[in-house]
Amino acid sequence: MTTFTNRLLGAALGAAVALGAHSAMAEMAIKFSLDWKFEGPAAPYLLAKKNGYFDEEGLDVTIDSGNGSVGAITRVASGAYDVSLADINSLVEFNASNPDRAMKSIFMVYDRPPFSLFMLKKSGITKPEDLIGKKLGAPVFDASRKLYPAFASATGLELDAVTWESMDPPLREPMLVRGDVDAISGHYFTSILNLQAQGVTKDDLTVFQYKDFGMDFYGNGLLASPDMMENHAEELRGFLRGVVKGWRAAIADPASAIEALKEVDPLIDPALELQRLQMAIDENVVTPDTLENGMGMVKTDRMAKAIDQVALAFGFENKPTVGDVFTDVFMPGAEDRKIK
Numbered sequence: 001m002t003t004f005t006n007r008l009l010g011a012a013l014g015a016a017v018a019l020g021a022h023s024a025m026a027e028m029a030i031k032f033s034l035d036w037k038f039e040g041p042a043a044p045y046l047l048a049k050k051n052g053y054f055d056e057e058g059l060d061v062t063i064d065s066g067n068g069s070v071g072a073i074t075r076v077a078s079g080a081y082d083v084s085l086a087d088i089n090s091l092v093e094f095n096a097s098n099p100d101r102a103m104k105s106i107f108m109v110y111d112r113p114p115f116s117l118f119m120l121k122k123s124g125i126t127k128p129e130d131l132i133g134k135k136l137g138a139p140v141f142d143a144s145r146k147l148y149p150a151f152a153s154a155t156g157l158e159l160d161a162v163t164w165e166s167m168d169p170p171l172r173e174p175m176l177v178r179g180d181v182d183a184i185s186g187h188y189f190t191s192i193l194n195l196q197a198q199g200v201t202k203d204d205l206t207v208f209q210y211k212d213f214g215m216d217f218y219g220n221g222l223l224a225s226p227d228m229m230e231n232h233a234e235e236l237r238g239f240l241r242g243v244v245k246g247w248r249a250a251i252a253d254p255a256s257a258i259e260a261l262k263e264v265d266p267l268i269d270p271a272l273e274l275q276r277l278q279m280a281i282d283e284n285v286v287t288p289d290t291l292e293n294g295m296g297m298v299k300t301d302r303m304a305k306a307i308d309q310v311a312l313a314f315g316f317e318n319k320p321t322v323g324d325v326f327t328d329v330f331m332p333g334a335e336d337r338k339i340k
Helices: 003-026 040-050 069-077 088-097 148-155 169-178 188-197 226-231 233-252 254-264 270-285 288-293 300-314
Strands: 028-033 059-064 083-087 105-108 115-120 135-137 163-165 183-187 205-209 220-224
Touching (some): 028 069, 040 270, 059 233, 083 088, 088 220, 105 233, 115 188, 169 188, 183 188, 220 233, 233 270, 254 270
Parallel strands (some): 028 059, 028 083
Antiparallel strands (some): 105 220, 115 205
């Protein structure tokens, strides 16, 4: 082999190594925490990863399950995660309690909230006043439980009119079925299907969805760490574009999203999680507003009213403004936010 040929090969190898190093540097790692377990509503994010939507944005996204909105907020506030999915109303409470670590949501996922109370019809509870003197149950970090003071305020109930019993998440629905508690709180698409698995049908239940009692809250949104917001604006926009593509694909073909979910957690019940995903799509994501304007944005007057209700319920001394808890600085363009 001639010296000239050796030089050509050396140059080619050097270029290949340099190109590989450049590509590796160009792909940024992002740690993303869900708010809950690998259930149906988590499938669109896993589908986005499987379909390469994050890769297209130069992002290497790791998706981990969560243990509630408070935990998801704390994960990002501590810097352990770059982005998380969490209830924006829990974020309002977190900011009020931790002003030195205040966070902002950058994208709204649930245009309608899933916050609910569930009772067996045989309990005789048909209206909020019937809860007086009753025992309610939920994990301490459950978003619907944490927002119960706002529900009580909206429906004229005294906070001490009910008592609460805490339990681990897997025990919540069984305790209602056994009669250990009179009612439980939870996300609509979580508890109603968990109760179904316990042999309880919708016809056996009375459900108070908070949105039906003058509580026009938003639900879960995405929030990013201070480092991401300060130093990685374009990467955040790319991440949000990937998220919308994942939801768009899941809305068009929910079964494909559940396939992506099953690859991550082979122990899921695909039929059950397909139902759960479809409920989240129909109840929380696809609304007249998101169909017209796409995912992600909030209406200032509606968000301000929700903050008023949360502040009243928790007795905040310094009520945050909409700008204190939400920013659209990283929002993708209108076309990139369309869901259909």
